[in-house]
Amino acid sequence: MIIRNVRxxxxxxxxIRVADGTITEIGTGLQGAEEIVDGRGAIAxxxxxxxHTHLREPGREDAETVLTGTQSxxxxxxxxxxxxxxxxxxxxxxxxxxxxxxLGQEGGYCDVQPVGAVTVGLExxxxxxxxxxxxxxxxxxxxxxxxxxxxxxxxxxxxLEYVKAxxxxxxxxxxxxxLTSGAQMNEGVISGRLGLAGWPAVAEEAIIARDCLLAAHxxxxxxxxxxxxxxSVEILRWAKSKGWNVTAEVTPHHLLLTDALVEESPNGxxxxxxxxxxxxxxxxxxxxxxxALADGTIDVVATDHAPHPVEDKETEWAAAAxxxxxxxxxxxxxxxxxxxxxxLDWAGVAERMSLKPAEIGRLSGHGNPLxxxxxxxxxxxxxxxxxxxxxxxxxxxSRNTPYExxxxxxxxxxxxxxxxxxxxxxKLV
Amino acid sequence: MNKHLxxxxxxxxxxxxxxxxxxxxxxxxSERSIKKLPTLRGRTxxxxxxxxxxxxxxxxxxxxxxxxxxxxNFSAKGSSVSKGESLKDTxxxxxxxxxxxxxxxxxxxxxxxRLANWVRGSVVNAGDGTHEHPTQALLDAFSMRRRLxxxxxxxxTIVGDVLHSRVARSNVLLLATxxxxxxxxxxxxxxxxxVGTWPCEVSYDLDAVLxxxxxxxxxxxxxERMNAAYxxxxxxxxxxxxxxxxxxAKMPDDAxxxxxxxxxxxxxxxADVADSPRSTIVEQVANGVTTRMAVLYLLLGGESAx
Numbered sequence: 001m002i003i004r005n006v007r008x009x010x011x012x013x014x015x016i017r018v019a020d021g022t023i024t025e026i027g028t029g030l031q032g033a034e035e036i037v038d039g040r041g042a043i044a045x046x047x048x049x050x051x052h053t054h055l056r057e058p059g060r061e062d063a064e065t066v067l068t069g070t071q072s073x074x075x076x077x078x079x080x081x082x083x084x085x086x087x088x089x090x091x092x093x094x095x096x097x098x099x100x101x102x103l104g105q106e107g108g109y110c111d112v113q114p115v116g117a118v119t120v121g122l123e124x125x126x127x128x129x130x131x132x133x134x135x136x137x138x139x140x141x142x143x144x145x146x147x148x149x150x151x152x153x154x155x156x157x158x159x160l161e162y163v164k165a166x167x168x169x170x171x172x173x174x175x176x177x178x179l180t181s182g183a184q185m186n187e188g189v190i191s192g193r194l195g196l197a198g199w200p201a202v203a204e205e206a207i208i209a210r211d212c213l214l215a216a217h218x219x220x221x222x223x224x225x226x227x228x229x230x231x232s233v234e235i236l237r238w239a240k241s242k243g244w245n246v247t248a249e250v251t252p253h254h255l256l257l258t259d260a261l262v263e264e265s266p267n268g269x270x271x272x273x274x275x276x277x278x279x280x281x282x283x284x285x286x287x288x289x290x291x292a293l294a295d296g297t298i299d300v301v302a303t304d305h306a307p308h309p310v311e312d313k314e315t316e317w318a319a320a321a322x323x324x325x326x327x328x329x330x331x332x333x334x335x336x337x338x339x340x341x342x343x344l345d346w347a348g349v350a351e352r353m354s355l356k357p358a359e360i361g362r363l364s365g366h367g368n369p370l371x372x373x374x375x376x377x378x379x380x381x382x383x384x385x386x387x388x389x390x391x392x393x394x395x396x397x398s399r400n401t402p403y404e405x406x407x408x409x410x411x412x413x414x415x416x417x418x419x420x421x422x423x424x425x426x427k428l429v
Numbered sequence: 430m431n432k433h434l435x436x437x438x439x440x441x442x443x444x445x446x447x448x449x450x451x452x453x454x455x456x457x458x459s460e461r462s463i464k465k466l467p468t469l470r471g472r473t474x475x476x477x478x479x480x481x482x483x484x485x486x487x488x489x490x491x492x493x494x495x496x497x498x499x500x501x502n503f504s505a506k507g508s509s510v511s512k513g514e515s516l517k518d519t520x521x522x523x524x525x526x527x528x529x530x531x532x533x534x535x536x537x538x539x540x541x542x543r544l545a546n547w548v549r550g551s552v553v554n555a556g557d558g559t560h561e562h563p564t565q566a567l568l569d570a571f572s573m574r575r576r577l578x579x580x581x582x583x584x585x586t587i588v589g590d591v592l593h594s595r596v597a598r599s600n601v602l603l604l605a606t607x608x609x610x611x612x613x614x615x616x617x618x619x620x621x622x623x624v625g626t627w628p629c630e631v632s633y634d635l636d637a638v639l640x641x642x643x644x645x646x647x648x649x650x651x652x653e654r655m656n657a658a659y660x661x662x663x664x665x666x667x668x669x670x671x672x673x674x675x676x677x678a679k680m681p682d683d684a685x686x687x688x689x690x691x692x693x694x695x696x697x698x699x700a701d702v703a704d705s706p707r708s709t710i711v712e713q714v715a716n717g718v719t720t721r722m723a724v725l726y727l728l729l730g731g732e733s734a735x
Contacts (some may be wrong), residue, residue, distance in 0.1 A: 184538075187622060187623075188622070188623055189623040189626050191621070191623070192621030192622065192623035192624060192626070192627070193598070193623075193627075194538055194539065194560060195538040195557075195558055195559035195560030195561065195593075195595060195598060196538050196539070196558075196559075196560075197559075198621075198622070200622075268542060268543075268545075268546055269539060269542040270538070270539025270540075270542045270543060271543075311515065314515070314517050315515060315516060315517070315543070316516050316535065316537035316539060316540040316543050317537060317538065317539045317540075317543070318536075318537040318538065318539075318558070319516075319537060
């Protein structure tokens with residue numbers, strides 16, 4: 001196959017020849033009898049890699065399945081996603097992670113790399129069999145109780161130490177539970193006015209500080225999920241300045257949206273479509289997160305794609321589920337918040353949405369620069385398009401997007417997983 | 430006037446004064462032996478109460494009935510709501526019944542905002558979680574006006590659990606709109622961290638504020654706060670923030686004492702103070718009916734009572 005007229009990382013137009021799932025030639029005016037895909041000048045990026053996806057299967061197939069979630073991922077330009085462990089049953093055994101891994105392979109839309117739970121049942125009491133998950137067919141390297149914080153300091157220390165044996169990483173959901181009991185939204189001016197229980201920034205920052213110190217003490221690799229506050233950025237900057245092995249992610253929604261939407265939005269006040277954990281923060285936090293992603297203090301963008309059925313969002317605020325979907329809008333939101341603002345170029349986007357997440361997750365088959373010999377995981381993106389977000393057009397089974405009705409830049413034109421198109425002309429293949 | 434009354438912030442100064450003036454006219458009706466007006470005949474008012482609050486519900490019920498509206502009381506207990514029906518489905522049911530106004534009391538902040546998306550009638554917030562209780566603020570303002578006249582420049586002190594108080598939020602907003610100077614007094618644990626952005630002053634020292642107050646409004650201390658380390662003990666709270674006889678004596682001679690009820694006598698307010706002639710606590714109940722009549726009348730009826 002020859003993919004014609006694409007601009008690698010936004011550079012000069014070239015053609016890419018793909019054979020047997022691998023990039024075999026990059027140049028201009030490539031000739032051959034193979035199938036031709038016309039890129040029409042789209043930007044070519046290495047296939048995107050998500051470190052933080054909720055696929056909901058097994059257990060909540062009403063919200064998403066591995067199939068619909070990976071179709072959604074392909075539509076968003078992803079070729080690999082890390083499936084979070086908070087399924088039912090929890091992904092805390094080799095059996096569950098292998099099941100999720102295989103469902104991804106059977107679907108064929110996007111590689112699914114399961115994340116293993118740190119503790120049995122996400123209960124924060126006893127380490128799950130991390131080694132068994134690491135040794136399973138799913139080859140788990142990322143462990144997380146996401147949705148819950150591993151708040152017990154001793155347990156966190158043990159987890160950080162234990163995963164060193166197989167080059168694993170603990171991805172912490174940083175949320176001090178006592179400070180956030182019943183928390184509904186960012187604690188600040190808006191929560192005070194709206195009478196909603198506050199989720200203070202310090203509850204995230206205190207755990208990040210503690211865990212950076214723990215990771216340094218035991219010489220382990222630590223990853224921080226969905227960083228949401230300016231204070232967290234300061235702590236991470238300090239930890240990195242010490243040379244500690246700490247990485248961090250930010251979600252697209254924390255790069256674009258603020259807690260003001262809870263009070264006033266085109267969708268009314270108290271609309272739980274904006275309810276998410278960690279909560280939307282302030283404009284100052286958004287600015288700090290953007291700067292941190294630009295300067296590398298925050299390493300990657302991860303979606304925290306969290307599908308929920310309509311009835312779990314069409315409620316009063318306190319009763320609603322937390323989370324928003326994001327796979328199919330992630331690259332557009334990153335363009336809007338980081339590229340169109342001049343903070344990142346396309347090489348920087350590839351670094352933060354493909355290369356670095358694959359490196360943190362130890363996925364050797366993903367996140368490689370588009371070069372001869374690399375696996376042909378390729379995302380074609382047209383940054384010039386502008387489209388109104390229509391959740392009914394999503395491949396995801398759920399509709400809980402905060403961007404409905406917003407006009408966002410860019411469009412995924414095509415996605416190739418090891419040379420096989422999963423999306424062409426913006427449509428699933 | 431807006432179609433709904435969900436937040437005290439929905440009311441402009443003119444709106445608020447119109448409600449208070451209308452309530453004044455309607456008060457005359459309440460003093461007649463036949464207390465009924467035909468104004469809302471044929472209109473349906475639903476009292477949708479997800480929390481037990483007999484006093485607020487009967488106040489709204491009396492207000493609607495005195496205006497000849499048909500009243501449907503929909504209590505969450507023993508209804509389909511307790512079997513798991515969603516707020517939206519309840520709203521659609523009420524909509525199908527043709528409710529002209531829905532008076533909602535709900536434990537979740539923002540529930541009336543959500544309800545307003547799903548019904549065509551007017552939504553009146555009768556207390557939502559720890560957010561607002563605008564008709565309480567209106568009846569408080571009405572009670573103050575009856576005792577003190579105009580509230581412009583009046584010094585009003587609100588004491589207690591501001592963090593969790595819907596009464597405090599609505600009062601701060603409405604009193605600021607009406608030109609009064611509000612001071613909140615509470616232990617710092619019971620104030621929102623962002624209280625500095627509110628249109629009022631804040632103090633931790635009740636004794637310093639009392640001599641300058643025209644009105645002192647004591648808030649109820651909820652039992653569940655007492656067990657959640659917001660303050661060390663009931664006795665210490667009462668000592669530092671309770672309105673006892675000694676503190677009452679520090680207030681100016683014509684200053685009044687208010688409480689939205691129900692009171693914890695001996696905790697935030699001493700029995701002698703609650704029962705003093707300068708307490709408006711019983712009047713507040715009567716004024717509640719009148720004020721809520723004015724609200725329903727203006728949302729559903731016309732411009733003037735005459």
